[in-house]
Amino acid sequence: MTRRTIEIGMAASFAAFLIAVPWLIPALTDNFWVSVITEILIWSLFAASANLLFGYVGLLSFGQALYFGFGMYGVALGIDHFGLSFWPAFGLGIVAAMAMALLSGVFAVRLSWHYFAIITVVFSLIFYFLAVSMKPLTGGDDGINFSPPPVFRFGGAVWSLTDPTFQYFFVLAAVTVCFFLMYRVINSPLGKGFLAIRDNDLRASLIGLNVYVLRLIAFVMAGFLAGVSGALFAFFGRYASATYMFYQVSGEAVVWTIVGGAGTMFGPLVGTTLFIVIREIVSSHWEHHSLIVGLMAILVVIFAPKGIVGLWNGWMTRLGERDAAASVPPRLTLRADP
Amino acid sequence: MRDTVLLLAMNGLIWGLIIALIALGLSVIFGLLDIINIAHGDFFMVGTVLAWFSLSVTGNFWIGFIVAPLIGFVIGAIIQRLVIQPIHGVAALSIVATFGLSLILQEIVRITFGATPRRMLAPIQGTIPLFGVDYEIYRLFAAVIAVVALAGFFLFLQHTKLGIWMRAVRHDRETAIAMGIPAQRVYVLTFGVGFALAAFGGAVAAPITTVDFRGGVDVLPFCFMAVIIGGLGNLPGTVAAAVLLSFLEGLIQSFADPTVARISSLVLMSAVLLLRPQGLFKGFTK
Amino acid sequence: MSEPVLRTENLTRRFGGLTAVDNLSISLAGGRVHAIIGPNGAGKTTFFNLVSGLLGPDSGRVFFRGRDITGCKPHEISRMGIKRTLQVKSVFPKLSVADNLWITRQARSRFLHPFRSAASDLQAKSDVERTLGQIGLTGLAGRPAGTLSYGDVAMLEIGMAVISEPSLLLLDEPTCGMSPAETSRAVAKIRDLARTIDIIIIEHDMDVVFGIANDITVLAQGAILASGTPAEIADDERVREAYLGRPEDEDFVEEAIHA
Numbered sequence: 001m002t003r004r005t006i007e008i009g010m011a012a013s014f015a016a017f018l019i020a021v022p023w024l025i026p027a028l029t030d031n032f033w034v035s036v037i038t039e040i041l042i043w044s045l046f047a048a049s050a051n052l053l054f055g056y057v058g059l060l061s062f063g064q065a066l067y068f069g070f071g072m073y074g075v076a077l078g079i080d081h082f083g084l085s086f087w088p089a090f091g092l093g094i095v096a097a098m099a100m101a102l103l104s105g106v107f108a109v110r111l112s113w114h115y116f117a118i119i120t121v122v123f124s125l126i127f128y129f130l131a132v133s134m135k136p137l138t139g140g141d142d143g144i145n146f147s148p149p150p151v152f153r154f155g156g157a158v159w160s161l162t163d164p165t166f167q168y169f170f171v172l173a174a175v176t177v178c179f180f181l182m183y184r185v186i187n188s189p190l191g192k193g194f195l196a197i198r199d200n201d202l203r204a205s206l207i208g209l210n211v212y213v214l215r216l217i218a219f220v221m222a223g224f225l226a227g228v229s230g231a232l233f234a235f236f237g238r239y240a241s242a243t244y245m246f247y248q249v250s251g252e253a254v255v256w257t258i259v260g261g262a263g264t265m266f267g268p269l270v271g272t273t274l275f276i277v278i279r280e281i282v283s284s285h286w287e288h289h290s291l292i293v294g295l296m297a298i299l300v301v302i303f304a305p306k307g308i309v310g311l312w313n314g315w316m317t318r319l320g321e322r323d324a325a326a327s328v329p330p331r332l333t334l335r336a337d338p
Numbered sequence: 339m340r341d342t343v344l345l346l347a348m349n350g351l352i353w354g355l356i357i358a359l360i361a362l363g364l365s366v367i368f369g370l371l372d373i374i375n376i377a378h379g380d381f382f383m384v385g386t387v388l389a390w391f392s393l394s395v396t397g398n399f400w401i402g403f404i405v406a407p408l409i410g411f412v413i414g415a416i417i418q419r420l421v422i423q424p425i426h427g428v429a430a431l432s433i434v435a436t437f438g439l440s441l442i443l444q445e446i447v448r449i450t451f452g453a454t455p456r457r458m459l460a461p462i463q464g465t466i467p468l469f470g471v472d473y474e475i476y477r478l479f480a481a482v483i484a485v486v487a488l489a490g491f492f493l494f495l496q497h498t499k500l501g502i503w504m505r506a507v508r509h510d511r512e513t514a515i516a517m518g519i520p521a522q523r524v525y526v527l528t529f530g531v532g533f534a535l536a537a538f539g540g541a542v543a544a545p546i547t548t549v550d551f552r553g554g555v556d557v558l559p560f561c562f563m564a565v566i567i568g569g570l571g572n573l574p575g576t577v578a579a580a581v582l583l584s585f586l587e588g589l590i591q592s593f594a595d596p597t598v599a600r601i602s603s604l605v606l607m608s609a610v611l612l613l614r615p616q617g618l619f620k621g622f623t624k
Numbered sequence: 625m626s627e628p629v630l631r632t633e634n635l636t637r638r639f640g641g642l643t644a645v646d647n648l649s650i651s652l653a654g655g656r657v658h659a660i661i662g663p664n665g666a667g668k669t670t671f672f673n674l675v676s677g678l679l680g681p682d683s684g685r686v687f688f689r690g691r692d693i694t695g696c697k698p699h700e701i702s703r704m705g706i707k708r709t710l711q712v713k714s715v716f717p718k719l720s721v722a723d724n725l726w727i728t729r730q731a732r733s734r735f736l737h738p739f740r741s742a743a744s745d746l747q748a749k750s751d752v753e754r755t756l757g758q759i760g761l762t763g764l765a766g767r768p769a770g771t772l773s774y775g776d777v778a779m780l781e782i783g784m785a786v787i788s789e790p791s792l793l794l795l796d797e798p799t800c801g802m803s804p805a806e807t808s809r810a811v812a813k814i815r816d817l818a819r820t821i822d823i824i825i826i827e828h829d830m831d832v833v834f835g836i837a838n839d840i841t842v843l844a845q846g847a848i849l850a851s852g853t854p855a856e857i858a859d860d861e862r863v864r865e866a867y868l869g870r871p872e873d874e875d876f877v878e879e880a881i882h883a
Contacts, residue, residue: 060430107612114429117374118562119611125559126604133597181739189745190736192719192727199716206676206710207788208702208731217738247559251376251437258434291445297438301431302424 003320018172022165031164035236038168040269040276041175042232043253047260047268048182049225050253055263056186057218058198060113062250063120066104066127067097067223069245071230073131073138076240080146081137089149090231097227098220105219109212121247131242143241161235171232178228183265185221194218259300261307270308343592345471350588352477354581355484356543360557361564361580362491362573363535369571370508370528373422373432377440378561379554381533384443385410385540386549387451390458399461403483406541407534414533418526440554447551455550480542487538488577495573504528508571560584563607569617578619627690629654629792629822630675635684637670637846644670646846648684652839657814658824659837663866667846668826669711672794676708677701688792703732705791709798711826713777717770721761721780724769725752728784751787759783759813775806782813793817795825799832811835834858842866 017024025033046068053059074093078084084092104123108116131138138144150160151170161167185191193214196204205211234240243249252275253268260271275293282289304311364378388409389402421439425431462479465472495501506514507524515521547553563583568575583603590599610618628651635648645667652658660668673679675686677698685694693701716724729748730736743749756762759779764772769780778798785793798814799807807829815836817823827833833840834854841851844866850857857863 054430060433062433107608111611111615114374115566115611115615117433118566119608121559121562122604122608122611126601126608129597129601129604133595133601184739184741187741187743188736188738189730189740189742190738192723192730192742193736195719195723196716196727196731199718200714202678203710203714203716204731205698206678206702206708207728207784208699209727210697210699214736248555255434255437258430262430288445288449290441291449294438294441294445297441298421298435301435301438302421305425305428305431 003316006316006319022168034164034168036276036280038171038236040273041171042229042236043256043276044269044272045175045178045229045232046226047253047256047272048179049222049229050250051257051262051264051268052182052222052225053218054254054257055267056191056198057194057215058113058201059109059215059218060117060254061120061219061222062117062247062254063122063124064222064226064253065245065247065250066120066124067101067226068230068233068249069124069127069131069242070097070100071227072234072240072244073230074227075231075234076144076146077137079149080144085149086151090235093231093234094224094227097230098223101220101223101227102216105216105223109215109219121250124245124247124250128242128245128247131245138242139240141241141243143239143243145239148235148238167236171236174228174232178225179265182225186265190214190217255297257307259297259307261309261311261313264307264309264313267307267309274308341471343589345468345473346588346592347585348468348473348588349477350585350591351581352481352484353543353546353588354584355481355488356539356546357557357560357564357584358577358580359484359487359491359539359542360536361561361568361576362488363532363539364561365565365568365571365573365576366504366528366535367532368565369573370504371418371422371525372429373436374429375532376433376436376558377443377554378436378532378536379556379558380440380443381410381414381536381554382540382543382557383551383554384413384447384533385537386458386544386547386553387447387540387551388537389541389544390451390456390549393458402541402544403538407538410537411530411534413530415526415530417533418529422529423522423525444551444554451549451551453551455548455553458544458549460545476545480546483542484539487542491535492573500524500527500531504531559604563603566615567607567610567618569619572617572619575617575619579617627654628652628687629689630824631687632675633685633687635671635674635686636682637667637674637679638682643846645674645681648843648847650841650848650851652822652824652841654822656822656838657818657836659833659840660824660826660843661828661830661833661840662843662849665845666843668843669796670846671843672708672796672826675701676706676794702788703734706794707785707788707790707792708794709781709785709796711796711800713774713781715769715777715780715784718768720766721769721772722752722756722765724780725755725783725787729787732788755783755787758786760809775802778802778806778810779813782810782817786817790821793821793823795823797826797828799827799829807832 021037022034025031025037046064049064049067050061053061071093074096075089078089078092108119108123111119132140148161151166159166161170186194193204193209196207196209197211197214201211230244233244256271256275257268258271259274260269261267275296278292278296279289282292300307306314360378360382363381364375367373367375367378385406388406389399392402392405393399417439421435422432425435460474460476462476464475466475467473495505503514503519503524506517506519507521511521560583564576564580567583568577568579583606587599587603590602630650630652632648632650635645636643637645648667648671660671662668670679674681677693677696677700680695685692687693688704688706691704693704716727719727726742726748729751753762756765759782761776761779761783764776769777772780782798785795795814799810802810811832814823814825818836825837837854839851840854840857842849842857842860842863849866850860850863
């Protein structure tokens with residue numbers, strides 16, 4: 001069994017599983033898990049935004065919740081306040097998040113990494129407090145509720161998120177598209193530029209890369225991902241609240257990413273799945289599940305600093321070396337690790 | 339109106355002195371160990387809880403002033419040894435580790451102390467007339483204690499062996515090791531000192547604020563603000579910044595929301611980070 | 625008289641109380657290999673940093689082929705054709721050797737395509753393969769650059785310098801830390817490059833210097849002590865003094881010149 005066959009097999013079964021969820025899950029267990037999986041998909045996209053910055057560009061952002069919040073409120077206020085229909089509201093959320101990322105990125109990306117991490121928190125806190133103080137508009141920590149308009153109208157047929165199966169597939173499609181875009185970017189010349197900056201930003205500038213501009217581009221792309229996840233979250237919960245802009249939310253995204261494996265495509269997904277599943281399973285029996293979350297974060301960081309997917313890649317590399325020793329010389333690979 | 343301003347400014351000043359102790363702990367950890375300690379607010383919170391427990395167990399409030407920093411020191415040293423050291427100072431990993439630590443500390447307190455916030459009675463009851471209201475004597479007393487503790491800490495840094503070692507390692511690690519200073523041990527003890535400072539601040543602050551497992555969440559950003567605006571590695575700067583910020587927030591609160599006051603501090607902090615990241619105050623920088 | 629490839633006017637840079645580069649006016653003609661030598665702290669690397677844009681001068685100007693590049697950012701200067709290596713070997717450790725070369729080549733263009741697959745650029749791929757052959761690292765192409773031996777990293781750096789098709793190449797102690805075999809390999813490669821590229825090299829290894837340099841400039845305390853052909857420099861009293869202090873022992877001096 002070569003590494004490639006194992007990975008293709010896993011990817012295929014994973015894809016099959018995801019597609020089968022709305023029918024497979026209710027057959028095996030509670031319906032409720034379909035919405036948990038939907039939530040996992042949304043949050044893993046959020047974690048992916050932290051992963052893009054940290055794992056691929058070397059920028060540790062502790063404030064992605066800000067762009068998540070803009071995406072979330074863009075949708076909620078778009079529908080509730082401006083009476084927009086589905087797609088314009090979705091668009092508003094995404095554009096708002098990207099605009100905010102551009103605006104804050106212009107300043108933040110200039111800083112060296114300690115100060116960058118801190119200023120991302122500061123920016124997100126400023127807007128958190130603004131959101132809390134503008135309670136009539138945003139509902140503060142209590143939030144606002146709204147009912148989402150239908151997604152598609154074809155002739156007489158109406159597709160809406162109130163149908164849990166449709167909602168699941170919509171979220172799955174959106175998240176898949178985003179991950180696919182991320183995949184293309186990482187394997188593109190731009191993506192290689194990101195990796196170079198991550199590894200050695202001084203050398204990168206010496207070979208002609210404009211480090212500031214590339215970091216800014218990455219920051220806006222991450223803002224896009226966070227904004228989409230925020231918008232999906234608003235649609236999914238029919239709800240928006242300032243609490244989701246607090247720094248602890250950003251921190252969770254970072255933790256899930258690092259535990260899952262920073263700098264890998266599936267790391268954020270694995271990390272998010274792990275933590276949310278643990279939360280759901282443990283919290284029904286014991287209310288102190290955060291203890292387990294905290295413990296896991298510490299244990300992974302000490303014993304598996306490359307994260308779960310990082311561990312997996314390590315095993316697979318050793319497997320690959322074993323194969324290579326047995327057969328052909330190594331190929332010239334120009335692909336980033338999945 | 340003028341009285342309200344003075345009152346709130348006074349509150350701000352006193353709170354700033356207490357926060358200065360906590361921020362100093364963070365500055366020491368950040369400056370020496372290069373760790374962004376997400377759990378630092380929770381160190382403060384643990385201090386308030388330790389004060390609560392020592393009061394309910396012994397009936398004596400003042401014992402808390404000894405118990406909190408002592409236990410805090412031990413816990414801090416253990417954490418450094420078990421959690422921080424194995425990570426070999428890889429900064430991003432230490433953020434995740436301290437984040438996990440924060441969750442663990444909050445949950446342990448929630449389990450042992452409970453989820454309901456509680457108020458602690460001040461050991462010195464009574465008020466004196468000040469600025470048109472009856473001002474709690476304990477607040478003034480707390481300010482004095484904080485000043486004494488701050489002075490004591492700076493004396494400790496100047497005159498004790500550990501203090502001198504800490505300064506040496508922060509100034510130039512390689513030379514310090516070459517001179518025979520056990521750097522690893524200094525790191526362990528430094529983390530302990532950082533926790534102890536925060537915990538002591540918690541014990542002093544406990545009667546003024548609530549004892550609550552979520553009490554650290556609000557303190558944390560403020561401490562970072564003090565450390566950044568004061569200047570990384572600049573300990574007196576951190577103290578000055580803590581007092582100044584808290585004082586300013588108090589002033590602003592007299593005519594605006596506390597939230598607005600907090601936002602203005604944050605905006606100030608952003609300005610400092612962008613324009614003068616080495617902080618506003620001159621002093622011994624790293 | 626053609627335009628010198630690199631010229632500085634009264635270039636000065638201070639660090640606190642220390643003047644690293646002191647009113648330096650230097651003019652280096654094209655088509656030759658220049659070596660810059662001098663005792664430690666003479667300001668050689670600071671000079672490179674000023675030319676490549678990593679530092680800004682306190683006063684003075686830098687001209688590249690007649691164009692004033694003072695104050696330009698490092699990536700802009702790189703785009704103009706000046707490439708350099710660093711004193712402490714510096715590559716992209718987590719990227720493969722091939723990727724190191726690939727991104728160096730790609731950095732030449734203004735625009736990095738965000739969606740096209742990197743592997744689909746066949747021209748780039750063949751350039752990378754050719755350069756790998758030139759520096760002899762074809763077998764290590766897939767290895768992360770951080771796992772390479774010191775000598776191989778140095779060759780990779782030279783490869784990165786080559787693939788970027790520089791107009792002026794600044795080499796900062798390229799043979800530092802190399803074994804004799806690796807050194808001759810590197811020297812041969814540099815001689816090869818010198819046929820088409822203008823090169824300025826900082827070196828401590830006098831064998832290398834006297835072996836490949838057409839002109840030598842000696843810096844001491846941030847200023848030019850002497851400059852000329854290798855023969856002239858070898859005979860220069862002031863050079864010996866700068867390296868050693870007062871020459872007390874003839875043998876000692878001889879050894880130092882040939883060190």
